[in-house]
Amino acid sequence: MEFSVVREDGRARFGILKGTHGVTETPCFMPVGTLGAVKGVTWEDIKRMGYHLVLSNVYHLYLRPGLEIIKEAGGIHKFTGWNELILTDSGGFQVFSLGKLMKLTEEGVFFKSHIDGSEHFFTPEFVVKFEEEIGVDIGMVLDECTPYPATYEYAEHSMERTVRWAERSINSRTTDKTALFGIVQGGVYDDLRLRCVEKLVKLPFDGYAIGGLSVGEPKEEMYRITKLVAPQLPKDKPRYLMGVGTPLDILEAVESGVDMFDCVMPTRNARNGTLFTSYGKVNIKKAKYKNDFTPLDPECDCYTCKNFTKAYLRHLYVTGNVNSVILNTIHNLHFYEKLMEKIRDSIKEEKFSEFKVDFLRKFKGDKSQISR
Amino acid sequence: MEFSVVREDGRARFGILKGTHGVTETPCFMPVGTLGAVKGVTWEDIKRMGYHLVLSNVYHLYLRPGLEIIKEAGGIHKFTGWNELILTDSGGFQVFSLGKLMKLTEEGVFFKSHIDGSEHFFTPEFVVKFEEEIGVDIGMVLDECTPYPATYEYAEHSMERTVRWAERSINSRTTDKTALFGIVQGGVYDDLRLRCVEKLVKLPFDGYAIGGLSVGEPKEEMYRITKLVAPQLPKDKPRYLMGVGTPLDILEAVESGVDMFDCVMPTRNARNGTLFTSYGKVNIKKAKYKNDFTPLDPECDCYTCKNFTKAYLRHLYVTGNVNSVILNTIHNLHFYEKLMEKIRDSIKEEKFSEFKVDFLRKFKGDKSQISR
Numbered sequence: 080m081e082f083s084v085v086r087e088d089g090r091a092r093f094g095i096l097k098g099t100h101g102v103t104e105t106p107c108f109m110p111v112g113t114l115g116a117v118k119g120v121t122w123e124d125i126k127r128m129g130y131h132l133v134l135s136n137v138y139h140l141y142l143r144p145g146l147e148i149i150k151e152a153g154g155i156h157k158f159t160g161w162n163e164l165i166l167t168d169s170g171g172f173q174v175f176s177l178g179k180l181m182k183l184t185e186e187g188v189f190f191k192s193h194i195d196g197s198e199h200f201f202t203p204e205f206v207v208k209f210e211e212e213i214g215v216d217i218g219m220v221l222d223e224c225t226p227y228p229a230t231y232e233y234a235e236h237s238m239e240r241t242v243r244w245a246e247r248s249i250n251s252r253t254t255d256k257t258a259l260f261g262i263v264q265g266g267v268y269d270d271l272r273l274r275c276v277e278k279l280v281k282l283p284f285d286g287y288a289i290g291g292l293s294v295g296e297p298k299e300e301m302y303r304i305t306k307l308v309a310p311q312l313p314k315d316k317p318r319y320l321m322g323v324g325t326p327l328d329i330l331e332a333v334e335s336g337v338d339m340f341d342c343v344m345p346t347r348n349a350r351n352g353t354l355f356t357s358y359g360k361v362n363i364k365k366a367k368y369k370n371d372f373t374p375l376d377p378e379c380d381c382y383t384c385k386n387f388t389k390a391y392l393r394h395l396y397v398t399g400n401v402n403s404v405i406l407n408t409i410h411n412l413h414f415y416e417k418l419m420e421k422i423r424d425s426i427k428e429e430k431f432s433e434f435k436v437d438f439l440r441k442f443k444g445d446k447s448q449i450s451r
Numbered sequence: 452m453e454f455s456v457v458r459e460d461g462r463a464r465f466g467i468l469k470g471t472h473g474v475t476e477t478p479c480f481m482p483v484g485t486l487g488a489v490k491g492v493t494w495e496d497i498k499r500m501g502y503h504l505v506l507s508n509v510y511h512l513y514l515r516p517g518l519e520i521i522k523e524a525g526g527i528h529k530f531t532g533w534n535e536l537i538l539t540d541s542g543g544f545q546v547f548s549l550g551k552l553m554k555l556t557e558e559g560v561f562f563k564s565h566i567d568g569s570e571h572f573f574t575p576e577f578v579v580k581f582e583e584e585i586g587v588d589i590g591m592v593l594d595e596c597t598p599y600p601a602t603y604e605y606a607e608h609s610m611e612r613t614v615r616w617a618e619r620s621i622n623s624r625t626t627d628k629t630a631l632f633g634i635v636q637g638g639v640y641d642d643l644r645l646r647c648v649e650k651l652v653k654l655p656f657d658g659y660a661i662g663g664l665s666v667g668e669p670k671e672e673m674y675r676i677t678k679l680v681a682p683q684l685p686k687d688k689p690r691y692l693m694g695v696g697t698p699l700d701i702l703e704a705v706e707s708g709v710d711m712f713d714c715v716m717p718t719r720n721a722r723n724g725t726l727f728t729s730y731g732k733v734n735i736k737k738a739k740y741k742n743d744f745t746p747l748d749p750e751c752d753c754y755t756c757k758n759f760t761k762a763y764l765r766h767l768y769v770t771g772n773v774n775s776v777i778l779n780t781i782h783n784l785h786f787y788e789k790l791m792e793k794i795r796d797s798i799k800e801e802k803f804s805e806f807k808v809d810f811l812r813k814f815k816g817d818k819s820q821i822s823r
Contacts, residue, residue, distance in 0.1 A: 116767055116774040123754065144741065144766045151742050152762060160758045369516065370523050382495065386532045390524060394516045395488055401776055402488040 138170025491780030510542025
């Protein structure tokens, strides 16, 4: 993997990331396709929107279809039909949130499948092996995702284990075709976060993620930790804020120097009828849209906005039609990619701060939540 | 509406149907979009497959979103975003099958909504008014769909009411922008069917449908009635076999001189994981496909077959991923349109019988069910 920062504007960075299966500009947002498919849209749709990097997940792929089938298919790209960049989260977060965590030991983590209750064991080495064998472009190490709230002692203990697991992960690598990213933990404790960074940057990771945020902590804590941690990470490596977030969250984090994001929000919200527009969020099920024959977002040029009205989108939603999922997802993911494109353009023109204020003024309808 | 038979091969006909919003060649299959959307695919997908005519439904559109909203939108084309031909079934079948039928009178039919139990009343005149006001290209008259089995007396009575309703429908027309089709009823009784035809062809309908089939009767009955009725219908008007069917059903009916078809089969089966291929039906959930890395149908050039394997389609199905619906529906509807295209081509070349035998030999894996 190669990464270079092409332009800086304050701490915001415009960069280019080259992996084994493609290239993406940064800052970038990764659509979430945990099971090897981004729900509601085809890869053709994803490419048309301008995405070159999607996220999948070791926990989910390990359970279904499983390592053997993906290997037999010739790797995750061949199996899924997506032929550009793929990053996999290690599954650490899923083991803690979805599966029934059975036992956490120094060696690894025992868990029960959320599907059939079967018992499994992940070690840092196994996760790296899995990621290398299915051939992802970027793999995340197995970490212990500190919940919120957590005591200082708990956060310290889990951060230190995350560092030891990071070392084991690095030591178990067998190929550079799959880049490996370390994950910074430490809860909302500044000194723990900084100690974690200090230790991880000594390891030859290809990039660094900020984990353990967007897990229920107040937004201010997320922004504070991001602002603290991101600038401490190596300038020549990509920085990834995991599981984030809203347009505001992304803008705040880009301002702190973050390059990569993923979040279920655009896809999950699409399925729930919550749509992102230039003028804020729209809850399409509201009765007031039943005879609103204007496009969802007049400034959007996605297939949904070019061809359909809010009244039709509401009709599809309230009748439970699967096309509601399709059209809403096309729009929300398009909206996110356009946001990232505008962010990148504004950094190139050294106008990121202005863009951020302008975007949020329109999106929020007021400036009360906007920091500069 | 204009219709002309361009070529005949035995009783099979290749024709061209021009409506207010477009043109389609016949024999044609209409994807079913009861609520103004074909589940699982966008209009863009539908057009790419080669469809120019889709089916919707008065019963469903009347309940949701309702006449006022569609009118306010500027008609059904503007409301749904589909800008080519639309045919609406009258809702007669749905009143009998979906809604709770309350009372059938000479005047019309009282029914309860299957959604909220609210009470409604359809007359033949109202259905024509609805179809004209939402601006469909082809409207079907309200008929009394005779169930199977039905006594001779019942079938006779309901056929005669259907004829009287057909007269009232014709008399209530106010525009020729919406073509109107009559519907032949009469159960599985030859003389009732022929009497119905005799009466309906005296009315100036733009086309004629064979209704009351595909409602549970044995296949042989369906084929027999179709073979009996179709040739009695005016040669210069399109003939539509409602709710049919399998590839075999369609081939049999085309051989009898039918021009138009609709059926939920390709879309509903797609959602249930049953896929049509040149070599027969595939139940994609079967375990044997879990490591089958070949395309669903090697002879198919749809997006699904060009880009994905059976193993991936099975993975999407068993994990309940909405993309299973999308990719399966794209394939099944593509398969149906290609079948119709090959049927049309074979009629043009006067090789329909050969095509039918060849197709079915491959599709069924044997010739036992093939008639010539």
